[in-house]
Structures are given as C-alpha cells and as structure tokens.
Amino acid sequence: MQVLETDIAIIGGGGAGLRAAIAAAEADPACRITLLSKVYPMRSHTVAAEGGAAAVTLAQDSMQGHFEDTVTGGDWLADQDVVEYFVQHAYEELVNLERWGCPWSRREDGSIQVRRFGGMKTERTWFAADKTGFHILHTLFQTSFKYPNIQRLDEFFVLDLLVHEQQIVGVLAIQLNTGELYQIHAKSVILATGGAGRVFHHNTNGGIVTGDGMALAYRHGVALRDMEFVQYHPTGLPGSGILITEACRGEGGILLNRDGYRYLQDYGLGPQTPLGKPENKCMELGPRDKLSQAFWHEQQQGRTGDCQGHAVVYLDLRHLGERHLQQRLPFICELAKAYVNVDPAKALIPIRPAVHYTMGGILTDAQCQTSIAGLFAVGECASVGLHGANRLGSNSLSELLVFGHVAGKQAASFAKTAKAAARTEVDQYCQQQQQQLQAKLGVKSADSIAAIRHEMTLAMEQGCGIYRDTAGMQQCLATLAHLQQRYQQVFVSDHSKVFNTELIQHYELGFGLDVANAMVSSALARQESRGAHQRIDEGMQQRNDERFLQHSLAQLTEQGAASIRYQPVRITQSKPAVRRYGAEPSQQEQR
Amino acid sequence: MQKTLVIQRYNPEQDHKPHPQHFTVPCDDSTSVLDALLYIQQQLDPTLAFRWSCRMAICGSCGVMVNGIPKLGCKTFLRDYKDDITVEALAHFATEKDLISDMSVFLTHLQAVKPYLINHDTRPQPHQQTPKQLAKYAKFSNCINCGLCYSACPQFGLNPAFLGPAALTLAQRYNLDSRDQGKAQRMPQLNGKNGVWGCTFVGFCSDVCPKQLDPAAAVNQGKVASAADFVIGIFKP
Numbered sequence: 001m002q003v004l005e006t007d008i009a010i011i012g013g014g015g016a017g018l019r020a021a022i023a024a025a026e027a028d029p030a031c032r033i034t035l036l037s038k039v040y041p042m043r044s045h046t047v048a049a050e051g052g053a054a055a056v057t058l059a060q061d062s063m064q065g066h067f068e069d070t071v072t073g074g075d076w077l078a079d080q081d082v083v084e085y086f087v088q089h090a091y092e093e094l095v096n097l098e099r100w101g102c103p104w105s106r107r108e109d110g111s112i113q114v115r116r117f118g119g120m121k122t123e124r125t126w127f128a129a130d131k132t133g134f135h136i137l138h139t140l141f142q143t144s145f146k147y148p149n150i151q152r153l154d155e156f157f158v159l160d161l162l163v164h165e166q167q168i169v170g171v172l173a174i175q176l177n178t179g180e181l182y183q184i185h186a187k188s189v190i191l192a193t194g195g196a197g198r199v200f201h202h203n204t205n206g207g208i209v210t211g212d213g214m215a216l217a218y219r220h221g222v223a224l225r226d227m228e229f230v231q232y233h234p235t236g237l238p239g240s241g242i243l244i245t246e247a248c249r250g251e252g253g254i255l256l257n258r259d260g261y262r263y264l265q266d267y268g269l270g271p272q273t274p275l276g277k278p279e280n281k282c283m284e285l286g287p288r289d290k291l292s293q294a295f296w297h298e299q300q301q302g303r304t305g306d307c308q309g310h311a312v313v314y315l316d317l318r319h320l321g322e323r324h325l326q327q328r329l330p331f332i333c334e335l336a337k338a339y340v341n342v343d344p345a346k347a348l349i350p351i352r353p354a355v356h357y358t359m360g361g362i363l364t365d366a367q368c369q370t371s372i373a374g375l376f377a378v379g380e381c382a383s384v385g386l387h388g389a390n391r392l393g394s395n396s397l398s399e400l401l402v403f404g405h406v407a408g409k410q411a412a413s414f415a416k417t418a419k420a421a422a423r424t425e426v427d428q429y430c431q432q433q434q435q436q437l438q439a440k441l442g443v444k445s446a447d448s449i450a451a452i453r454h455e456m457t458l459a460m461e462q463g464c465g466i467y468r469d470t471a472g473m474q475q476c477l478a479t480l481a482h483l484q485q486r487y488q489q490v491f492v493s494d495h496s497k498v499f500n501t502e503l504i505q506h507y508e509l510g511f512g513l514d515v516a517n518a519m520v521s522s523a524l525a526r527q528e529s530r531g532a533h534q535r536i537d538e539g540m541q542q543r544n545d546e547r548f549l550q551h552s553l554a555q556l557t558e559q560g561a562a563s564i565r566y567q568p569v570r571i572t573q574s575k576p577a578v579r580r581y582g583a584e585p586s587q588q589e590q591r
Numbered sequence: 592m593q594k595t596l597v598i599q600r601y602n603p604e605q606d607h608k609p610h611p612q613h614f615t616v617p618c619d620d621s622t623s624v625l626d627a628l629l630y631i632q633q634q635l636d637p638t639l640a641f642r643w644s645c646r647m648a649i650c651g652s653c654g655v656m657v658n659g660i661p662k663l664g665c666k667t668f669l670r671d672y673k674d675d676i677t678v679e680a681l682a683h684f685a686t687e688k689d690l691i692s693d694m695s696v697f698l699t700h701l702q703a704v705k706p707y708l709i710n711h712d713t714r715p716q717p718h719q720q721t722p723k724q725l726a727k728y729a730k731f732s733n734c735i736n737c738g739l740c741y742s743a744c745p746q747f748g749l750n751p752a753f754l755g756p757a758a759l760t761l762a763q764r765y766n767l768d769s770r771d772q773g774k775a776q777r778m779p780q781l782n783g784k785n786g787v788w789g790c791t792f793v794g795f796c797s798d799v800c801p802k803q804l805d806p807a808a809a810v811n812q813g814k815v816a817s818a819a820d821f822v823i824g825i826f827k828p
Binding site: 039040042043044045047048092095098099100101103104105106107108109110111112129131134135138142143145146154177206207208239240242243308331334335338339444448449450454493494496497498499500501502505 | 602603604605621632633634637638640641642643644645646647648649650651652666687688689691693694698701702705706707708710715716717718719720721722724725728729732733735736761765768770771
C-alpha cells in the first residue's frame with residue numbers, strides 16, 4: 001500500500017472539485033492540493049450540462065428577484081441566508097470564468113448574452129451555446145494547469161474516508177490502472193463527487209453518477225439532507241434519457257401532447273403564450289417539478305404518445321428556424337439527429353421526464369463544512385441549502401462555482417491549522433479495508449452486480465418517482481432491503497488488478513444502495529407534497545408547513561436503515577406563500 | 592435482430608498480445624456500439640473493460656476502433672454495419688486492458704501548449720468579445736478530448752512526442768481568442784519539431800473528429816502563424 005501526504009484532498013474533478021482546487025491554490029500557494037477523480041476530470045458529468053448558469057446581469061434585474069425565484073422555486077425549503085450569499089456572488093464567479101477564457105455567447109456589442117430559463121422572472125442565464133457545462137468544465141480543467149500546487153491523480157477511485165476522532169485524516173483510494181491501494185493523508189478533504197441519478201432507471205446522468213461521495217459521508221455518520229427531493233427533468237429522450245436542455249424552451253420551444261395540444265395551460269401555467277413569444281415563468285418556462293408532474297397527469301389521462309414503447313410528449317422547435325437552432329442549440333440538433341433521428345427544424349422531438357438531479361445531499365453549513373472536522377462537501381453531492389425542494393435550471397452551474405470557491409478557501413484555511421494524522425490507527429483501518437476488498441473477489445454466480453443494479457433502478461423508478469404513495473414506497477424499501485442482502489452475497493469474478501471495472505462497479509452499487517435507501521426513507525417520512533416530492537396519499541397532497549417546513553436528515557443506523565429527523569429551515573425574509581406561475585389571478589391584477 | 596462483435600481482448604496480467612473474442616448481441620435500429628459493449632459486460636462477461644460515461648457524445652470517454660476506424664462508441668450504431676463488427680482499443684496508444692488505452696501522453700501534450708487564457712489585465716469585469724471575434728475560435732473550443740484524431744494521425748503513430756491534432760487545435764483556440772495575450776508563450780512549442788511542422792496534412796484527423804471541428808485546419812492555420820512568427824523574427828531588431 002502506497003502512502004501519500006498532502007494538505008487538501010479533493011474527491012471529484014468536475015466543476016465543483018476543480019473550482020475548489022483553484023480557489024485553494026489561490027488562497028494558499030504553499031498548500032499541496034491533490035485532486036482525485038475516478039475519470040479524467042474532463043469526463044466528469046458537469047460536461048453534460050447544457051443550458052446555462054444564472055446570475056443577476058441585466059439592469060432591470062435584481063438580487064431580490066433572483067433570491068425570490070430561487071426560494072419560491074424551492075417551495076420555501078431553501079435556507080435563505082445561503083440563497084442570499086449565492087445570488088450576491090454568482091455574477092463575480094461567472095465573470096471569473098469569462099476571465100479564464102470560457103466562450104460565453106455574446107450580444108452584437110460584445111457584452112454577455114443572457115437567456116430565459118424556467119422559473120426565473122427575467123433573463124439571467126449565461127450560456128455558451130447549448131454546451132455550457134462542457135465549456136465551464138474544460139475552462140476550469142485547463143485553467144487548473146496554471147497552478148503547480150494542484151497535483152492530479154486521474155483515474156483514482158476513493159474506497160473510503162479516513163476519519164479519526166471525528167476529524168478527517170485522509171482517504172483510501174485505488175489506482176485503476178494498477179489496482180494499487182493508496183492511503184492519502186490530508187488535513188482537509190473536499191467531497192465533490194456529484195449526484196446519484198444512476199440509482200434510477202431512466203435518467204439524464206452519465207454512468208459515473210453513482211452517489212459515491214454521499215454514501216462515503218453517510219457511512220461515517222454524516223447526515224444526508226433532503227434526499228427525498230429528486231428532480232425529474234421534463235425533457236429527456238425516451239429510452240436513453242439523454243438530456244434535451246430547458247434552453248430549448250427558453251428560446252421559445254413548446255410542449256405538445258399526442259393531440260398537438262399545449263397541455264401545460266391545464267396545469268396552472270397558462271394561459272397559452274403566443275408561438276415564438278415565450279414569457280418568463282409561464283407555460284413552458286414553468287419550473288421543472290411542475291412540468292414533470294403535468295406529464296404524469298397527461299400520461300394518466302392517456303394523452304401521451306408512444307415512441308418505441310415509451311410514453312412521450314413532444315418538443316416543438318420548428319418555428320425557431322434552422323439558423324437560430326444552429327446558432328443557439330447546435331448540440332440539441334446533433335443529439336436529436338443521432339439518437340432519435342429527428343431534425344428539430346422539421347419535426348417534433350419525442351421527450352419524457354427523466355431523473356436529472358438530487359436536490360439533497362451531504363449536510364453542510366453555509367461554509368460547506370460537514371459534521372466531521374476538515375471534511376467539506378460541495379456541488380450536487382452536497383446540501384448547502386440552496387435548492388430546497390426543487391432546483392431551478394441554471395442555478396446548479398452557478399452553485400458549483402460560488403460554493404466551490406467557498407469550499408476551496410475554507411479547506412485551505414482549515415489545512416493550515418490541522419494536526420497530522422495518527423499513523424498507526426489509520427494504517428490498521430486501511431489494512432482492514434484492504435481485506436474487505438479481497439473478500440469481494442470470488443467466483444461467478446447466477447446473480448450479478450448488473451442484475452442487482454438493474455432491479456434497484458426499476459424499484460426506485462416504480463416506488464419513488466414523480467408521484468409517490470405509502471404502499472409504493474414501502475414496497476420499494478422492502479425491495480431495496482432484499483437487494484442489499486443479495487449484494488452481500490455477490491462476488492467480483494474478475495480477479496485482475498489492472499482496470500478491474502467489475503470491482504469498481506461493486507463498490508458503486510454498494511454506494512447506490514445506501515443512497516437509494518436514504519432517498520426512499522426520507523420520502524416515506526415526509527407526509528406532505530412539496531416541490532419535487534409529491535404524494536398521492538389522502539391528506540398528503542398539499543404542502544403542510546405546520547409539520548414539514550423542515551429539512552429532513554437521514555442518518556445511517558447500525559442495522560443499515562435510515563433514521564429520519566428534522567431540522568428547521570433558515571428563513572430571513574420570505575415567508576412561505578403559494579407558488580404562482582403562469583398568469584394566476586393575483587399576478588394578472590398586478591400587471 | 593442480432594449481430595456479432597469481435598472484440599480484441601487483452602489482459603496484461605495473462606496475455607502476451609491481444610486476441611479476438613466473439614460475442615453475439617441483440618440489437619435494433621438505435622443500438623450503439625457502447626450499448627452493445629454494455630450488454631456484453633452486463634449479460635455475458637463482466638470482465639470486459641472499457642471506458643464510458645455520458646453516452647451522448649460529450650464526455651469523450653468511449654473512443655474505440657470500429658472496423659479499423661476511430662469512433663465514439665456511443666455515437667456509432669450497429670445498424671450502419673452489415674457484417675461482424677471488430678472493436679479494438681484506440682490505435683497509436685498503448686493498450687492498458689481490453690478497450691482501454693493509456694491516455695496519459697495525450698494529457699501531457701494538452702498541458703504542454705498552455706491551454707488557458709494568458710492575460711495580465713486584472714479588472715473585475717468581463718471582456719468585450721463580439722460574436723464575430725467569438726466565431727474565430729469557437730469551433731476549436733468544442734474539442735471533447737476523445738483522442739480519436741491521435742488514432743487517425745500517422746505522424747503521432749510514428750512519433751508519440753508529436754503534440755498532435757487536439758493539442759495543436761487547442762493552442763490555436765487560445766491564440767485566436769481576442770482576449771488572449773499568450774501567443775508568444777505558445778509559439779516555441781508550436782514552432783518546435785514536435786509542433787505544427789510535424790503534421791504532413793494527411794487530414795484523416797478531421798475525417799474522424801466526432802465534433803467536426805477540423806483539427807487539420809487548425810494545425811495548418813498554426814503553420815501559417817508559425818511561418819509568420821519566423822518571418823517577423825527575422826526582421827525584428
């Protein structure tokens with residue numbers, strides 16, 4: 001077993017991890033930063049974000065406006081002090097990216113172009129065509145080369161955190177191309193491992209989005225917060241789940257059911273806006289939770305179409321014209337052509353909701369610090385308190401910049417004061433982990449990692465989807481418990497050391513099962529409907545602020561179950577009210 | 592429908608050299624090479640090793656040789672092949688295992704060209720950049736680092752020290768950016784023997800680029816810049 005010493009270990013090389021690395025490198029040029037990623041950083045799933053990143057930009061916009069949209073969009077479950085900090089710092093972070101070379105789309109005069117996005121009352125979404133995440137990731141990755149104190153360990157997979165007396169002392173990782181184990185001793189550790197969308201069957205996420213960091217922290221006693229809030233993106237391709245950006249609707253795209261009817265007007269988002277004249281917060285520019293829920297109702301009513309056995313509705317972009325599409329949505333044109341054989345300038349794109357984002361995650365304070373001293377978490381794996389019960393599109397790319405910066409700075413300052421690890425106990429623990437790894441190797445059996453994973457994703461889709469009820473979730477929990485038993489019995493048949501991808505998948509499945517359990521347990525305990533968590537049980541179909549204006553905290557018990565408790569939401573200025581979209585009477589009066 | 596994939600297997604802990612293995616996979620019109628590999632790994636042989644993630648042609652992980660041509664597995668469809676389909680690790684890189692190539696030399700080359708904005712202006716406002724200025728380099732900024740162009744490049748095959756199409760394109764991307772002042776720092780790399788002049792303009796890199804960003808054009812624009820740099824160097828006092 002190799003041993004490496006560093007000051008800060010960052011787990012994950014996506015947007016949040018890279019931003020944190022740069023922030024730490026700038027905060028303290030003497031600080032040694034080790035960036036571990038299970039893939040080359042530019043493969044991280046930030047790469048697939050399409051639409052854009054939000055910040056108050058135009059003269060008519062205000063911090064108050066972005067704050068209100070975020071809090072309302074999150075159905076009042078966001079921590080409002082965190083939202084305040086976020087909206088105040090988003091712009092400077094997007095400017096940082098600009099100054100590092102991000103090819104933001106521009107207006108004729110050379111200033112930054114902003115586009116409409118769902119749930120936002122004005123245009124404030126910066127974009128780089130329809131590959132914003134790709135450009136942010138590559139800009140950050142390439143910029144990170146400038147800092148000699150950032151050392152990368154590409155294709156290293158973290159097996160465990162090393163914790164001593166409630167303080168982080170490092171991580172245990174495996175180098176994929178040698179199978180060699182590495183103890184990496186660090187004074188601060190930042191988890192930036194992304195979401196867990198792959199625990200669901202139909203999702204927009206890459207294969208690497210398996211909830212690793214969430215499970216690592218959870219197993220060490222850190223609470224996972226608000227895990228019941230899983231975002232379905234309303235427009236994924238049927239079958240694959242490939243993401244078709246919300247920017248399509250920001251640019252004026254409309255959604256049609258099988259009868260060619262703009263059904264969103266029936267779900268509190270109307271009246272219908274004229275073709276080619278999208279209005280903020282109306283119809284197709286409503287928030288993601290509402291749009292995905294509308295799809296569910298249309299499906300129940302038999303008004304969805306069929307695409308190779310999948311229920312679908314249709315995204316119509318034809319009226320935008322080929323030139324505009326090529327300029328603003330070139331990647332969407334490429335994806336539609338390659339994966340559903342549709343030219344969006346000429347035909348409708350079949351789409352359906354797909355799991356996209358985990359609003360919840362590792363509980364942190366506003367400085368990204370977890371309950372373990374020196375352990376930080378940031379980005380989709382974390383719950384800093386920004387998104388509440390439903391994230392607005394284009395807030396997450398800004399989040400990973402704003403809070404990546406915070407996490408990097410905090411980790412650097414913590415590393416300065418932390419003491420070195422107690423070697424012997426860490427050594428012993430790592431030896432045990434190595435034995436556990438060896439114990440996973442065995443003979444091929446009838447059961448397989450792939451089979452268990454497949455059943456987990458179907459159970460989650462079935463029991464913990466867009467609409468949920470008690471019986472369905474109980475069934476889902478029972479299935480997960482059964483799968484957990486099977487998981488304990490299934491071995492890795494590949495005994496090779498070099499790129500043993502079966503072994504890595506075994507670990508990832510273990511992480512996924514824990515995260516899935518926390519999600520369903522949190523969902524079952526929340527006996528109300530709020531944001532992305534919708535119950536169809538009697539008496540739970542409405543928001544219940546009296547009982548549930550609270551964050552859920554899932555804690556792993558010794559029996560492997562999740563125990564759920566609650567924590568107050570921090571409210572500074574916006575009292576819970578009715579979420580209004582479209583031109584509801586009260587808004588119409590104001591106009 | 593069913594098709595046969597012939598996969599070049601290689602496990603350095605057991606094999607002296609790669610050997611073919613046949614797998615039959617079910618497929619329809621939408622099945623990609625990546626889907627087929629995932630089917631094999633999940634249903635037939637969990638030891639098959641390959642890289643993948645986004646399955647939407649943006650992360651750049653799943654480059655492989657399909658019937659001898661570098662392709663992204665996720666954007667190559669079985670429907671386009673009549674007979675058996677041969678899948679191998681990317682050419683011109685060392686193979687680590689099965690379909691996994693050693694990409695470290697590629698990463699080294701990318702880093703060598705200083706692919707970041709070099710600009711000493713520290714005002715906290717965004718630069719102005721018109722759509723026209725953006726268009727000058729925008730195409731070259733779309734490289735997904737999949738490495739297919741290196742597998743297509745005969746020069747890189749002969750000389751792994753050649754910076755290669757993607758790295759030279761990336762250098763050109765920053766040199767053409769109106770916000771950048773770092774061209775002088777990048778030119779020594781580009782002018783060197785492993786820079787733009789290593790390219791013999793075969794152009795296969797542009798044929799295989801899954802994002803159609805024409806690395807051959809970038810490299811040859813780089814030659815013009817390099818020549819101009821040389822001429823200016825002669826006349827400079």
